[in-house]
Amino acid sequence: MAIAGKAPASSRISINAENTPVAQIFSLLASAKDLNIVVDPGIEQSLTLHLVDVEWQDALTIIQELTNVEVSHHANILVVREKASQDVDNDQAGFPFSSGQAEWEQKVFSLQFIEAAKLEKQLTALPFIRSGGKGRRFVDHDRQQLIVWDDAETLRKIEQWIALHDRPQPQIEITAQMISISQDNLRELGVSWFNEPSNIEPGKLARHEFTTSLGVAAPTLQVKTAITRIDSRLLFLELSALEQENQLEIIASPHLVTSQGRTASIKQGTEIPYQTVSGKNENPVINFKEAVLGMEVTPERVGQESIRLRLRLNQDVPGKVLQGDGKGPPSIEKQEITTEVVVANGTTLALGGVFQQQHQQGIAAVPWLGKIPLLGILFRKQARQHQKRELVIFITPRLLPMGNIP
Incomplete structure (x- = not known):
């Protein structure tokens, strides 16, 4: 008696069986497809057959017909039982065939x-x-x-x-520009925020600005959004020009494609290493904490030419180390925005409300003269600069033609 099968999960199989128990043959078939198998203990037949390079399903059908057994496939389990025993205790076994349901x-x-x-x-x-x-x-x-x-x-x-x-589900292309910019330069781009939400009429999406509060008693962070029709290519050129003039910093420019209802995300940042001890011997262990700027967007088509965006933006920055020896985990200062908005296809959404504080301190002095003892104080001065920059994300969703989906 010899039984030979091809590589596991192959769609073709060879079997050479001489008076072999049917249970063993079905076990080979299951193994060839990486399936689990359950065999009715009442199956005691033996079979002789020689099959060379045949389709797995054809082999299963032939053996099933020759042995008068019933084979069913439940997820990754192959169930083999006698036909005569189908009407016995099937309700208790949880399988679909039971008496009175032959139809x-x-x-x-x-x-x-x-x-x-x-x-x-x-x-x-x-x-x-x-x-x-x-x-x-x-x-x-x-x-x-x-x-x-x-x-x-x-x-x-x-x-x-x-x-x-x-x-086919609608495919949605999402282009984003994540920038850090001062409020003055932001106004030059034509983006202005309002402290109170405006009334947005359904279907009128050409130009609206509004603010979404976080819904707490004393909010420290607000979602500020502006929706406007801006050509994304012109926006990119304008942002690039301002970056060359050191008036803003382009942090990331993700380009994503996702299906309707599927979340697309991007993270940029660093992992902060910190040391802890583990075990009885207090062996040092290096762990990591993320400090990242992240964005998640879940698009959904609404009607023919509108898109609902569920947005989550978070900025995590390193804080102080919690332990006095400087070896413990650092604290992470978190800012997070979650909002939902409906925009027209191809419309650019500006999302803001996360701020970055920049402090600079130095000494401005006249060369040589500023170093003269006593008198040098007249030729130098302390220079302090405080700048409040805002993290702004421009998001442009576009519906891809359904003809591009296979």
């Missing part, structure tokens, strides 16, 4: 765009599913398949519902 059929739905697990949850809420009684559904996460056992009418309705919902 049930099995159908495998291969999904292309929607996640199988997400679809299964949506099906649970449908009226014709809730009233269907004891139908069974299994999700095969690896193959993006939904396996359903139910009556023919329910299967037909499920197929129609899947055809309506398993479609």
